[in-house]
Amino acid sequence: MFYLTLVICLVASILITPMVKKLAFKIGATDKPNQRKVHQKIMPRLGGLAIYLSFIIGLLILRPESTYAIPIVLGSIIIVITGILDDMIELSAKIKFIAQIAAALIVVMYGGIQVEFINLPFGGVVEFGYLSIPLTVIWIVGVTNAINLIDGLDGLAAGVSSIALITIAGMAIIMGDGFVVAVASIVLASTLGFLVYNFHPAKIFMGDTGALFLGYIISVLSLLGFKNVALISFVVPVIILGVPISDTFFAIIRRIVNKKPLSAPDKSHLHHCLLRLGYTHRQTVLIIYAMAAFFGLTAVIFSQAKVWGSFVVVAVLLLMIEVFAEKIGLMGHNHRPLLKLYREIRYSTVKDR
Template sequence: MAVYVMYLAIAMALTLVATPLVKKLAVRWGAVDKPDHRKVHTRIMPRLGGLAIYISFAICFFLFVPKTKEALSIFIGGTIIVITGAIDDRYQISPKAKLLGQIIAATIVMVGGLRVELFNLPFDGQINFSWLLSIPITMLWVVGVTNAVNLIDGLDGLAAGVSGIALLAMSVMAFMMANTLAILFGVILLGAVIGFLFFNFHPAKIFMGDTGSLFLGFNLAALSVLGFKQVALMAFIVPILILGVPLSDTFYAIVRRWLHKEPIFQPDKNHLHHCLLSMGYSHRKTVIVIYSISAVFALSAVLLSQSKQWAAVIFIGVLLILLEMGSEAVGLMGKKTGPLLRFVRLFRVREERLENTRSGK
C-alpha cells in the first residue's frame, strides 16, 4: 500500500510542476478558450491543461508500470487521444476527425488484448461474445465513455473531480481484486488529477481542454475493461455505476435531443451542471453537488461488488428509479415534468381528493 501512495504523490508533484509550464505553452500556442453563449466563463482562458496530466502520467508510466502488451496498448492509445485533443484545443477540428482519433486509439487497445468478451449475469449466468460481437461492443464502450467525460467538462474542476472520484473507486476495486496493473494505472492517474485540480478548481487558472477530458475518459474506459473482466457480479454494472454521472448525463442528453427532435450531436445548455446552475446553485456549489452524486455512485459500486446477487438486483432497481426521479426533478429531460414525477403528482392529487371526500370537504 505504501508504495502506491508514493506513486500517487510523485504523479501529483509532477503535475504541480508541469501545469504552470503547460499554461505558458497554451497561451503562446494560442490554445485558449473564448467565452460564448454556451459557456459559463466570461474571460479568455488557456486550455491544454490535460497535457500536464499526460506528462505526469507518461513519466510515471515509464518509471513504475510493467511494459506488458496491455499496458503499452493503453499508453499508446492514450497518446493518440492526447494528440487528437491537443490539435482540437488549438485548431477546433471537426467532430468526425476527433472520432477518428478515438477509433484508432480504441483499436490499439483491442489489438493489445483488452476486449469485452463476456457479461457475467446474476445468479451464475454468463454471456460470451464472439470476436465479431466483442470488437464493436468494446469500441462502443471506449468511445462512449471517452465522450461522456468530455461532455461533462463544463465547469471549473468538474471533469477532473468526477474522474478523480471514479479513479479512486476503480483503484480500490483493483486493490480488492489484487490487480496490480489496474492499481498502478489508477493511482498514477489519480495523483495526476489531484495535482491538476490545484489549478483547475474554481476559480480555474487553466482548463484541461479536450486534451484532458478525452484522455481521462479514454483511460477510465480502458481501465474498466482491464480491471473488471472477472468481477463476479454483472461485469459492467460496477464500472457503469462508478462512471454514473458522465454516462447518465450523456444518456439523458441523447434522449432529450431525440424527444425534442434535435440533432443528437448538437450542443445545448441542459446538462446536469447547467440545470443545477439554473436552479440557483453557485458555480462552486454545483461542482460540489455533482462530486457528491459521483461519490454516491462510486461507493454504491464498491458495496455492490460485495453484495449478494439478489440484494444487488434489488439495489440496482431502486437506484435506477432514484436516478430517473432525480434527473426529472432537475430538468435533464427538458422543462416538462418526466413520467415518474408526473405519476407521483397524480397519485398525490388522487390521495388528497380521497382524503377530502372522507372528511366531507
C-alpha cells in the same frame, strides 16, 4: 517506491501545469467565452497535457508490468495528439470520433482488451463472439465522450474523474489487480496536481487534451478491472461512472424529445441545471462531486451484495436517478413522467378521501 512515484507525479503535475499554461497562450490553445460557456474571459486550455506528461513520468518510474501497458500508451498518444489539435484549431466531431475509434482499436486488437463473455447470475454464459470487439470499442468511445461532456465547470471533469479513479483503484485492490491499481493511482496523482490550478476559480482548463485522455484511460481501466466476469459485476463500472453516463444518457433523451441532432450543443447538462436552480459555481461542482462519490460507494456496496440484493440496489438507484433528473429538469421542464404519475396518484388518493 510506489508511494514515492505518486508524490513525484503530483509534484510534476503542479510544476508542469504553469509551463503548459504559457504554451497554451503561445500556440493559441485558448477558450473564448460564448453563449454556451460559463466563463467570462479568454482562458488557456491544453491543461490535460500536464496530466498526461505527469502520467508518462509515473509510468517510466514505476514501470508496471503488463502486456496491456504498451497498447494503452499507444492509444493514449493518439488521444492526446487529437486533444492538442482540437484545443488549438477545434477539429470536427467526425475527425475526433475517428481518432477515438483508432485509439480504442489499438487496445482492443493489439492489447487484447475485450469483453468476450458474461456469466449470467442464475447460470449460463453469454458469448459475445464477433460482437466483443465492437461492444468494447463502443464502451471506450462512449466513456471517453461522456467525460468530455461533463467538462463544463472549473474542476468538474478533473474531480469526477479523480473520484472514479479512486473507486477503480479501490476495487482493483480488493481483486488483487496490481496493474490497474498502479495506473489508476498514477493518473489520480497527476490529475490532483492539475486540480490545484483547475478548481474554481480556474487558472487553466484541461481542454479536450485532458477530458479525452481521462475518459480514455478510465474506460480502459474499468474494462481491465471488470471484464469477463458475472453480469452483476459488469454493472460495477457503469455505476462508478454514473455521473457522466447518466448526464450523457439524458442529453440523448433530451435531444430526441426535442427533435434535435444528437451532436447539437445545449445548456441543459447536469451542471447547467444546478446553476439555474441558484447554486453557485463552486456549490454546483461540490454537489456533483458528492454525487460521484455516492455512485462510487454504491458500486462498492453493489459488488459485495448477493444477486437479489444487487438487483434491489440497481432498481433503487435507477429510480433515484430518474426522479432527480426530472426534479432539476435534465430532460426538459415538460418531460417529467414519474413526477406527473406521482402527482396523479396523490391527487386521486386525496380525492377519494
